[in-house]
Amino acid sequence: MNIPDHEKGVFGKFLESDFVYAFKKSPVAIISFLVVILLIIAALFAAFIAPTNPFEPASLNLMNGFTPPMAANQYTGETFFLGTDDQGRDLFSAILYGLRVSLFVGVSAVGLAMTIGVTLGLVAGYMGGWVDTLIMRIADIQVTFPSILIAMLIFGVSRGLIAPDLRDELAIAVLIVAIGLSEWVQFARTVRGTTMVEKEKEYVLAGRMIGLGRIQIMAKHIFPNVLGPILVISTITLALAIIAEATLSFLGVGAPPTEPSLGTLIRIGQNYIFSGEWWILLFPSITLLSLALSVNLLGDWLRDTLNPRLK
Amino acid sequence: MVYIVLHRLVQTVVVLLLVALVSFSIFRFVGDPVDNLLGQEATVADRQALTERLGLDDSIPEQYLRFVGNALSGDFGVSYRTAEPVAALIAERLPATLELALVSAVMAIVLGIVFGIYTAINRRGFLTHFLMWGSLIGVSLPTFLIGVLLIWVFAVELGWLPSFGRGETVQIGFWRTGLLTSSGLQSIILPAIMLGLYQMTLIMRLVRSQMLEVLRQDFIRFTRARGLPERSVNFGHALKNTLVPVITVAGLQLGSIIAFAIITETVFQWPGVGLMFINAVYFVDIPVMSAYLLLVGTLFVLINLVVDLLYFAIDPRIRDGQLKGHSQ
Numbered sequence: 001m002n003i004p005d006h007e008k009g010v011f012g013k014f015l016e017s018d019f020v021y022a023f024k025k026s027p028v029a030i031i032s033f034l035v036v037i038l039l040i041i042a043a044l045f046a047a048f049i050a051p052t053n054p055f056e057p058a059s060l061n062l063m064n065g066f067t068p069p070m071a072a073n074q075y076t077g078e079t080f081f082l083g084t085d086d087q088g089r090d091l092f093s094a095i096l097y098g099l100r101v102s103l104f105v106g107v108s109a110v111g112l113a114m115t116i117g118v119t120l121g122l123v124a125g126y127m128g129g130w131v132d133t134l135i136m137r138i139a140d141i142q143v144t145f146p147s148i149l150i151a152m153l154i155f156g157v158s159r160g161l162i163a164p165d166l167r168d169e170l171a172i173a174v175l176i177v178a179i180g181l182s183e184w185v186q187f188a189r190t191v192r193g194t195t196m197v198e199k200e201k202e203y204v205l206a207g208r209m210i211g212l213g214r215i216q217i218m219a220k221h222i223f224p225n226v227l228g229p230i231l232v233i234s235t236i237t238l239a240l241a242i243i244a245e246a247t248l249s250f251l252g253v254g255a256p257p258t259e260p261s262l263g264t265l266i267r268i269g270q271n272y273i274f275s276g277e278w279w280i281l282l283f284p285s286i287t288l289l290s291l292a293l294s295v296n297l298l299g300d301w302l303r304d305t306l307n308p309r310l311k
Numbered sequence: 312m313v314y315i316v317l318h319r320l321v322q323t324v325v326v327l328l329l330v331a332l333v334s335f336s337i338f339r340f341v342g343d344p345v346d347n348l349l350g351q352e353a354t355v356a357d358r359q360a361l362t363e364r365l366g367l368d369d370s371i372p373e374q375y376l377r378f379v380g381n382a383l384s385g386d387f388g389v390s391y392r393t394a395e396p397v398a399a400l401i402a403e404r405l406p407a408t409l410e411l412a413l414v415s416a417v418m419a420i421v422l423g424i425v426f427g428i429y430t431a432i433n434r435r436g437f438l439t440h441f442l443m444w445g446s447l448i449g450v451s452l453p454t455f456l457i458g459v460l461l462i463w464v465f466a467v468e469l470g471w472l473p474s475f476g477r478g479e480t481v482q483i484g485f486w487r488t489g490l491l492t493s494s495g496l497q498s499i500i501l502p503a504i505m506l507g508l509y510q511m512t513l514i515m516r517l518v519r520s521q522m523l524e525v526l527r528q529d530f531i532r533f534t535r536a537r538g539l540p541e542r543s544v545n546f547g548h549a550l551k552n553t554l555v556p557v558i559t560v561a562g563l564q565l566g567s568i569i570a571f572a573i574i575t576e577t578v579f580q581w582p583g584v585g586l587m588f589i590n591a592v593y594f595v596d597i598p599v600m601s602a603y604l605l606l607v608g609t610l611f612v613l614i615n616l617v618v619d620l621l622y623f624a625i626d627p628r629i630r631d632g633q634l635k636g637h638s639q
Contacts, residue, residue, distance in 0.1 A: 141326055144611055146570040156592035156600050160341035243453045250455045251577050253592045266459065270578075273463050274474075281463070285456055293451050 022305045029301040032294035039291050043100040050093035055258070069279050083279040085268060091280065094265060095287050101261035102291070105175050106242040110234050112180030113241075117187020118230060122218045124188065125195025136192070139185045147182035148244055154178035155253055168256040175254050179244050183237050190233055194226045228306050235299035242292050262288040316620065323616045328379070330608035335378045338388065338601040339371075347391045347597070387602035392594050397602045401584060406486050407477060408583030411575065412568045414490075414499055415507030419568075420561050423511045427518025431526065432545055446512035454571060458505040458578035465501060473498045475580040506575040510564045517560055521553035555622075562618035566611045 014020065023029050042049060069083035069091075083091050124135040142150065155178040162170055198204065199222065207217045248254035249263030250270075257264070262284050269281030338344075345353075345361050353361075362368060366377060381387070387397035430439040449457070466474035478494030480487045489495030525531065526549050534544050573585035580586070584603060591599035 141329065144326075144566075144615060145608070146567050149570045149573070149607070152573070152588070152592055153600065153604060156595065157337055157341050159592070160337075160595045160597055246453060247455055247574060251574065251589055253589060266456070270459050270462075273459075273467050278463075281459065285459070289452070289456070292453065296451060 019305065026301060028297055032297040032301070035290055035294040036298060039099060039287075039294075040103065042096055043103045046093075046096035046100050050090070050096045052090045052093045054089045054094040054097055068277075069283075083277075083283075085265075085280045086272065086277075091283055094260065095262070095284055098260050098262045098265050098284060099287060099291070101172070101255055101259055102242055102245055102263070102288070105172060105179070105245045105255070105261065106238055108176045109179035109183065109241040109245070110238045112176060113183040113237060114187055114230065114234055116180070117184035118191050118223070118226070120184070121188035121191025122195055122222060122226075125192035126199055126214065126218050126222065128196075132192070135188065139188055143185050147240070148247060150182040151178040151244055151248060152251075152253060154181055155248065168258060171254070171256040172259060175245060175248065178248075179241050182244070183241060186233050186237065187230065190229045191226050194229060195222055198222045198225050232299065232303045232306055235295060235302050239292050239296040239299055242288075242295065246288050246292075262291075315623070319616065319619060323612055326612050327609060330612065331379050331382065331605060332375065334601045334605040334608070335375050337604065338378065338598060339367075339374060341597050342391075342595065344597075348389065382602075382605055387605070388598040390591075390596055390599050392591075392596045392599075397598050400587060400599065401602060401606065402485070403487075404582060404584045404587050406488065407581060408569070408572055408576070408585060410488065410490060411499060411502055411506060411581060411583060412565070412572055415503040416510070416561075416565055416568055418503055419507035419510035419514060419564070422507075423514025424518050424557065426511075427515040428522060428545070428550065430515070431519045431522035434523075442515070446515060449508050449512045454505065454509065455574050455578055457508060458502075458575060461501045461505055462578070472501050474501070477582060502575050502579045502581055505578065506568060506572060509571075510561075510568060513564065514557060514561060518553055518557055521556060522549055525549045525552045559618055559622060562614060562621065566614045569607060569610060 023033075047053070085091055085094065120135050120139075124132040155174055158174040158177065159167055162174070195218075203221060204217060207221055212221075245254060245261060246263030246266070249261045250267045252267065255261040255264050260268070265284035266281060266288065269277075269284060272278075272280045344365060344367065345358050349357055349361060366374060369377075385398050387401070389395070390397050390400060393400070426442055430436075430442055433439055452460075462474045465472045473494070476498060477489040478496075478498035479492040480489045480495060481491045482488075489499060526545075531544060531549055534548050539547075572581075572583060573588055575581065576583045576585035577589050584606070587599060588603040590596070591603065
């Protein structure tokens with residue numbers, strides 16, 4: 001309380017900022033933040049939390065197939081927290097590993113989209129002229145089409161370019177590229193707008209006066225000033241990317257069977273609702289939903305708090 | 312005015328040629344067409360003959376022009392997987408997709424407007440709260456989960472409606488329709504709900520917020536003061552002023568409906584072009600992918616053009632504003 005400002009350190013100042021104050025005042029933000037953190041931890045430590053390794057064929061017992069949640073299997077007597085799927089795989093473990101794939105693809109895709117979008121946005125905003133026109137026209141044309149369609153198309157074309165025996169191995173990478181390339185426009189548009197405002201300011205002029213190069217001015221001086229909006233867009237795009245990944249995997253054109261994501265698990269579960277094995281569908285769906293929803297809510301909250309104008 | 316329309320038309324043609332260029336590049340450069348069509352046992356002479364017949368020796372611009380020309384005359388090449396002409400595949404499956412898109416678009420627009428008006432007029436009713444919360448959940452759920460959920464509840468648990476396919480169809484000329492048989496009508500309900508739900512909530516929220524805004528304005532207060540019945544105030548005066556943005560949004564959403572039909576068609580095994588596209592992606596059937604891109608791309612660009620032009624036609628303020636901007 002009475003510690004002078006200069007002794008608080010960066011973290012202390014952060015804890016007293018308006019941002020943290022607003023966070024503490026918002027139950028929605030706190031809850032969704034906790035859910036996201038919980039799911040990220042669960043995904044990171046999947047190997048330690050999961051009771052079994054769902055991808056170790058030796059540990060699977062087909063007799064355990066279709067065990068309902070919390071009930072003993074009628075042949076082996078084993079009990080599984082969330083039940084098992086058709087192969088006798090523990091669903092809880094499969095969800096943890098699937099969550100890891102979903103989050104990995106989502107975060108990497110957003111990273112890629114951000115890198116492309118921010119670079120093009122900075123270049124377009126700073127250089128202006130025909131470079132700007134060219135980049136923004138491409139962006140205009142791309143947003144005419146829904147991003148999921150573009151992701152599917154990139155996925156299909158990449159499969160065509162890859163040798164058939166490598167397709168499953170590279171599927172995750174292809175998925176990241178496809179989703180990343182389909183989501184860069186929002187980053188580029190926002191960064192371009194902010195850059196156009198920033199480049200007229202005096203510190204940029206000063207930088208040019210002392211002979212700094214264009215790339216240095218863009219990367220070192222303008223870039224830090226566009227970080228706020230980038231954080232907001234990243235979070236919202238992460239929710240979109242997670243849903244896009246799940247959709248593609250659900251349709252069978254995403255994560256390979258050897259590395260199932262939440263979408264793949266839902267695809268498997270969908271086959272068994274007709275025969276009454278509801279848990280194979282329900283639990284992966286709930287996990288995906290809580291992940292997508294809390295990232296989404298967190299993004300909305302960040303947008304309203306950090307930059308009300310983006311609304 | 313004429314200048315703007317012409318400018319917009321030229322722009323559209325350029326974008327269409329670009330779409331065609333992308334789809335040509337996929338067609339020509341992803342995988343070797345000769346390998347894919349002939350298989351591995353082909354002799355060098357066979358390969359030479361096919362290369363010549365497909366014109367793969369010509370310059371790239373020449374090939375591109377021929378690609379565009381062929382597409383314009385309805386020739387999209389041959390599917391690598393089934394060896395059928397792609398145009399025939401599309402012609403067979405397009406009616407299914409268009410019927411589905413049409414039914415869900417009509418549903419989304421009609422229900423969206425009705426619910427939008429209702430929630431704007433009865434702001435505190437129970438049904439209003441239900442609809443607003445329902446729409447929030449509907450927007451947050453991934454589309455494919457909504458479909459799976461619909462199948463689970465209405466096809467599996469309740470057993471009311473079929474969970475896949477188009478039901479019985481009737482051939483009328485070149486069009487195979489499912490809208491004339493009772494099993495066909497039953498089959499389209501769930502997919503149409505899945506496909507139209509997002510658009511419906513979007514239109515509902517838009518109509519509601521527009522209505523609320525219009526209802527606050529002076530001319531509405533004046534119509535009330537004139538003693539007009541509530542019905543005539545709401546529908547005769549307020550509604551009319553909310554429809555311009557609704558038309559734009561509804562028009563632009565038509566494109567998304569066609570694109571998201573891919574997901575719906577896969578969930579419900581609906582035999583349309585979307586399912587064909589997903590299978591093409593899965594089996595790397597390049598000509599089908601390229602033709603689908605060209606078809607849907609053209610549709611999107613045309614929808615955008617029509618909506619833009621409609622906007623000019625409907626709202627005189629935009630028309631005049633644009634004109635002034637140009638004369639300066």
